[in-house]
Amino acid sequence: MPNYRRAFVPGGTWFFTVNLLEGKNNDLLIREVDLLRETVRAVKQRYPFQIDAWVVLPEHIHAVWTLPPGDADFSKRWRLIKSGFSRALPLTEYRSSVRKASGERGIWQRHFWEHLIRDEKDFERHVDYVHVNPVKHGLVSQVNQWPYSSFHRYVEKGIYPENWCGELEVSIKGDE
Template identity: 60%
Template sequence: MDYRRIWHPGGTYFFTINLLQRKNNDLLVRHIQSLRESIGTVKAHHPFKIHGWVVLPEHMHCLIELPENDIDYATRIRLIKIGLSKAIPKTERRSNIRITRGERGIWQRRYWEHLIRDEADFQAHTNYIHYNPVKHGLVKQVKDWPYSTFPRWVERGVYPLNWAGIDGDLYHFE
């Protein structure tokens, strides 16, 4: 099958980015500061707007908007992954193929991307991002997960502080 990505200048995209070894792996939250630094460095050299982001122990979701006339989200994702990989100790197991290619054994090679098509799609993916720690059983309330853009959205009056984690109304969006 021939895999094709959608490229839209200035587009807003939702991503799921996974670690290679997902079982019992807390690498992303354990190295959250290095991940934040990597994102900040990439953002400084290849600007993009962060609409939503959640980091879980072994994967992350983000919703970003590219500058007008820019389609290159692939470089941004690649550089974020490289930045974290360079910042952390080399303790992971690597396959012979990864060793031959000089790759770390941290990230899955591919990631999932989705071009946001309209406001309803944007809201659904923003909700998904913020609800994800509850979905995975990491917290009972969305507000209790520390690695998320949820507090920014509460400050802006978009979500109530008790959204989704108490009343379970996943699609309540004010």
């Protein structure tokens, strides 16, 4: 078994992937996108962080965050987002006996994936990945067609042109 360790760099920037437990044919995150937004806003008020890039897909989220100087606790923020979102939903999902015994909901995967951003090029590459993801998954043919993305904020700021990536043909659906 690998000796997995998270990188905790106060004031650092990270790329995240956070998945629902039951991903296939699950559109919960876009169906409940307003609740997700409210939950994120509430957590940001208590534990500030900057959302550098964000995309909500039907069954997972990609995000790039920067934490305040002196703060490296991204895990607390994700825990509060996941639990706040889950508590606001009716208890209708399947829960394994293990999850029932531990009082857990059956909405999110327990863990998330994070990558510490190393430099400007790494940042740009991950922000691009976040924004192109709806095309990669075959949800739209152009990045600007997906409404649940920080891409539109980047266009408003003049960072990306409206037609960034143009029409893409994506034959593979799914993350690496």
